Amino acid sequence: MHEFGWGSTADEVLAGKDLSGRTVFITGANSGLGQETARAMASRGAEVIMAGRDQGKLDESVAAIKADHPKAQLETITVDLTSLENIRAATSRARQRFQKIDILINNAGVMATPFLHTHDGFEMQIGTNHFGHFALTGELFPLIERGALKRIVNLSSRGHHFAPVDFDDPFFEHRPYDPWIAYGHSKTANVLFSVGIEARYAVLGIHAYAVHPGGIQTNLGRHMTEEMRAALMARVTSRDTGFQWKTIPQGSATSCWAATAEELEGRGGVYCEDCHVAEVDDESPTHGVRSYAVNSSYADRLWAMSEELTGVRYPS
Template identity: 70%
Template sequence: MGAFGWSSTTDEVLADKDLTGLTVFVTGANSGLGQETARAMAAKGAQVMMAGRDQAKLDAALATIRARVPDAQIDTIICDLGNLAQLRACGAEARARLAKIDLLINNAGVMACPFTRTADGFEMQLGTNHLGHFALTAELLPLIEAGSARRIVNLSSRGHFFAPVNLDDPHFEARPYDPWEGYGRSKTANILFTVGLEARLGARGIHAYAVHPGGIQTNLGRHLSEDMAAALMARVTSGDRGFAWKTIPQGAATSCWAATAPQIEGKGGVYCEDCHVAEVDDVSTNSGVRSYALDPVTADKLWTLSEELTGARYA
């Protein structure tokens, strides 16, 4: 086991791992970090279920992975995080097709999109990034309980620095929509969801980890105008240390690390970056996790709101 860090790649993190016999479920697996996570884990013997909302894109990603990993045990499933009825259908299909899920990688996300609503009326970023994964994870919980590794990895971001959650106005009904505030709220929610999962499931041997992948140029930025992209770059490069883009294999490495690292076994409810558990830091602009994102009281309040909005329950 090596000492991993900022530049580590998925294959380096998993080099000494044998994932044979494990079942991995990855959302947003049709491109970017999700596709790379699926490939890397399939290459180490895992059975991988690639989830996404577009079958054609899933098929293309599947073909790309099979070209690199010919013996991959890999399949696809439709999963639309912006539609609760479809998520329930996805959950039912997954329970019919899979005996267990050892590692759930809640990877999919949307960033700084124009104001839109999900099929159920939620603000799109909170609805997709948090509420969709909240509902999906509840659907998949029986399969996770049947697994052996029992880890849930939630993709967050340093974007949680942009804003805490707003439990009084989650869908921007009382104030003007700001795309970066919406993104920040949703990424903070991903961490608070991790805290909530750990509090409720940790004693049952199911552990949750939030992950910041780093700055990666993927299609996550597809909604950014030139001005928004320039403003984002100015923000991330003005901090207390230099900024550099990661490659996609480097960006997906922390997800793979959080899903498999032995040193964090049984120690969930944390936020990871650059293949380590981050320190709480309310000052730095370039590292760490804000204390408001780990607050258990806020996590409980968000959990209650998420149950109310989605109807999802964790038995």
């Protein structure tokens, strides 16, 4: 039996934990799951560095959290994951401002965008969701190495079931663009990145976890047309899957669990959902991680491609 499950909330998962003295860096912290994760971690005494691309939105989120938790220790930093130059500048500022990062939560994301490109010419979804976070994490590595907890949480999604990473055409240059395939393979990349970190840095005590938070109504759906929304709902509710939305506090629970659970000590490179480590499953529409998302050869291939495309070199 798992202690926590589908309906657990971030506060329940963190209850009784003392995070004082811990520094948590969260991307996309001005909205949805990121904001709730920041609130819950700060309420347990953590110093939370809230990263977002818009200072005004970050200030609003800080004010919302402080309204409930006046003593919350919150810092903000702007970073736009669609620009390698911006990421380099932001992380350089972070290395000057902060001593260490105990927990990095790569939470920011976009879903089902139209066919757009980042400043560096990457397709927008894999460019933001994976390559942006790959570059950010690499540039923050010296801070993570100095942290005591050394955990990295990468927000993936059950949407990774939609597609493996297409290594031959990551940016849809040679096939018609499909917003769901693009989201799906970006979220597979988030799992493979976690596997890649584990393979390289478990020896340093650094562990990475991919997380599917559940289905939660946030700003993530902003790019969907009514038609896309209806088609998605038909898909997730078909075959009697028993689909139910989670609340935002429930949706933030698995990130908080992966970031702090004692039972994960010394173990990473896994995909978590509903506050437990999921099984590899190539059939289920409702559970599990696809084998192509935890395949170590694919993880190595993605790592090499990511270093080449971002120019960010991790410590060897």
